[in-house]
Amino acid sequence: MIALRPTDADDPVALREALARALDGGPALGFGMLDGAPERVPDGTAAVIATSGSSGIPKRVVLSGEALRSSAEATASRIGSGRWLLALPATYVAGLQVLVRSVVAGTEPAVLEGRFSAETFAQTTLSMLRTGEERLYTSLVPAQLATLLDAADSIPVRAALQAYRAILVGGQALPEPLRDRAGELGARLVRTYGSSETSGGCVYDGEPLDTVAVRSVDGELHIAGPMLADGYLGDEELTARSFTRDEHGIRWYRTGDLGLVEDGIVRVHGRADNVIVSGGINISLDRVERIVRRVPGLSGAVVVGVADERWGEASVIVAARGEALRRSESEQLAHARDAVAEELGRHARPARLILVDELDVLTSGKPDRESIRRAVSELR
Incomplete structure (x- = not known):
């Protein structure tokens, strides 16, 4: 020790x-x-x-x-x-x-x-x-x-x-x-x-680094290589769930991310646990967010899930007012909803667009999704 x-x-x-x-x-x-x-x-x-x-x-x-x-x-x-x-x-x-x-x-x-x-x-x-x-x-x-x-x-x-x-x-x-x-x-x-858990980035532009192996098991990405963490301090149960060995003794990290490996290229679809059930249909908020961010003026938007009386759960777009919006708020939402419907289906369309002065972020620079989700829930 x-x-x-x-x-x-x-x-x-x-x-x-x-x-x-x-x-x-x-x-x-x-x-x-x-x-x-x-x-x-x-x-x-x-x-x-x-x-x-x-x-x-x-x-x-x-x-x-x-x-x-x-x-x-x-x-x-x-x-x-x-x-x-x-x-x-x-x-x-x-x-x-x-x-x-x-x-x-x-x-x-x-x-x-x-x-x-x-x-x-x-x-x-x-x-x-x-x-x-x-x-x-x-x-x-x-x-x-x-x-x-x-x-x-x-x-x-x-x-x-x-x-x-x-x-x-x-x-x-x-x-x-x-x-x-x-x-x-x-x-x-x-x-x-x-x-x-992988000592930082281990897949660059979709290609695993030379010492890294990536596979998809039941839709979840697993990663192997010498850069894997030893586990979680003081949590043997979580370590055992997250790090497993296959029949060859190779140690794999279960990322909790959904994705595919096609012709050696890793395609990440989003978090397995960042899913809502709206009208009985599972919707990946990560996939919705990626589509929304392609809409001009919404490149920094965050999509969160909130309770909905009619559908059980619904997705909401949250974006900073500072982004250049060439349309009204209602037109911007309509554009985003159309883009999501075209790629994922009408069931996945976001319910609302909320503009804020500034998105909450962590010290790492990532959006503080839990804080944003709580704020949106309080508005509804």
């Missing part, structure tokens, strides 16, 4: 040094730890991450040094190695992996100071370029990318977007309009899929 050191990651430079020691068997680091965390954890543990809990109760994911290194090395093999910009909280796996990749590459990451903005992103990126480093990488969530694209009329912001060999975008589905806009500006995006 080794010591577990809780940390709030206020100082990324000191955190990188502590992480380097943790990867080599030193004290393990605890991120976003819940009350009652033990003082010691199993040998080999490098980090314990409390998941964001955007749609449920946070879990404490145990990651070994081997798992974190394996993930970083597989990423370098796919996209190359260089200097990284930390633009996400290091308390989340995507931010933590920026530091791990820096340790593995032997480079010092640049750190975005203060609240994320297009101006600070551009300033930090251009300062990195002035050092002569040409192999730049960063990791963002879609909301951050949207902020940069909205400010891309600025020459420094546009230059910063174009400076990176790869901008990893994950944490949630990447809306097609954002991807298209980024491509038109010359930004090199890589869509990532993964979780804390």
